[in-house]
Amino acid sequence: MSEIMTPPKAEAKRSPARQQAKHRDPVPTRPTEAERLQTEALQILHYICTELSQAELRDMPHAQAEAIECDTVLFNLLNPEESDSPQMGTLASLVMLRQCVQNTFACLEAASGPTVPVAAATAALLEHIDQYAERLHSAISGLPASLEDLRTLTTFAGIKTFRDRPTPPIRRVDQAPPPGKTHAQQRRVLEFVAQHAGTVNELLMQMQADSKISHDSQVLLGGAQAITQYIGAAADDALGGDIIGDFERWTYGPNFADAGKGASA
Numbered sequence: 001m002s003e004i005m006t007p008p009k010a011e012a013k014r015s016p017a018r019q020q021a022k023h024r025d026p027v028p029t030r031p032t033e034a035e036r037l038q039t040e041a042l043q044i045l046h047y048i049c050t051e052l053s054q055a056e057l058r059d060m061p062h063a064q065a066e067a068i069e070c071d072t073v074l075f076n077l078l079n080p081e082e083s084d085s086p087q088m089g090t091l092a093s094l095v096m097l098r099q100c101v102q103n104t105f106a107c108l109e110a111a112s113g114p115t116v117p118v119a120a121a122t123a124a125l126l127e128h129i130d131q132y133a134e135r136l137h138s139a140i141s142g143l144p145a146s147l148e149d150l151r152t153l154t155t156f157a158g159i160k161t162f163r164d165r166p167t168p169p170i171r172r173v174d175q176a177p178p179p180g181k182t183h184a185q186q187r188r189v190l191e192f193v194a195q196h197a198g199t200v201n202e203l204l205m206q207m208q209a210d211s212k213i214s215h216d217s218q219v220l221l222g223g224a225q226a227i228t229q230y231i232g233a234a235a236d237d238a239l240g241g242d243i244i245g246d247f248e249r250w251t252y253g254p255n256f257a258d259a260g261k262g263a264s265a
Contacts, residue, residue, distance in 0.1 A: 040154045046074035052125045063107035070100045094137045101130045106223025190235045194243040197232025
């Protein structure tokens with residue numbers, strides 16, 4: 001019995017099997033199919049957002065800044081170890097992304113002249129991003145029942161479905177037209193629209209002059225003003241410019257028509 005209870009000598013070592021068992025690294029947990037598909041879908045969305053951030057928007061700096069912010073939201077979500085921003089969940093990040101998309105849309109409303117083609121191309125990307133992000137948000141929030149939707153979003157066929165649009169009904173030629181307004185009534189409606197659009201436009205200009213308003217609010221106000229100008233210009237132009245003036249006067253100001261005419265040759 002004394003031999004059995006004798007403690008091991010000081011120089012005794014652990015067996016190789018015990019040493020290996022002690023220092024073995026933990027086996028990493030394999031992601032579930034839903035987690036893997038979610039990551040793939042986010043990477044697809046990030047790729048499209050990167051394309052947006054590289055659009056030629058130098059002449060529209062506010063729109064460019066918002067487009068870059070769209071890409072940043074996805075980058076921070078996919079690379080949390082490289083992000084300095086507070087971490088957000090996937091669903092919250094998708095909501096923020098769609099808000100950035102709407103902000104970019106608002107900035108594009110001010111496009112005119114040479115920037116219109118760039119704005120049109122950028123708007124197509126924004127629409128793609130917004131619809132894909134909306135479908136991805138629904139698929140993730142509906143798990144596990146929506147796993148098949150998530151699978152679809154990681155396929156090419158699933159990505160391109162954003163182009164599908166319901167076909168509008170074709171109006172038959174022989175349909176009776178709805179009761180119309182007289183010419184005088186139509187003119188009063190256009191005058192009403194143009195006058196109130198002019199008032200709203202002036203109010204928005206005064207609000208943008210307030211230094212206490214944040215940059216994000218300035219961007220939204222600028223987009224709202226551009227939309228208001230287009231509405232007022234469309235109505236006033238149909239009236240012959242009797243309220244404020246034609247499209248150019250509404251868009252570029254009262255002195256646009258005479259700009260440069262007084263300069264010597």
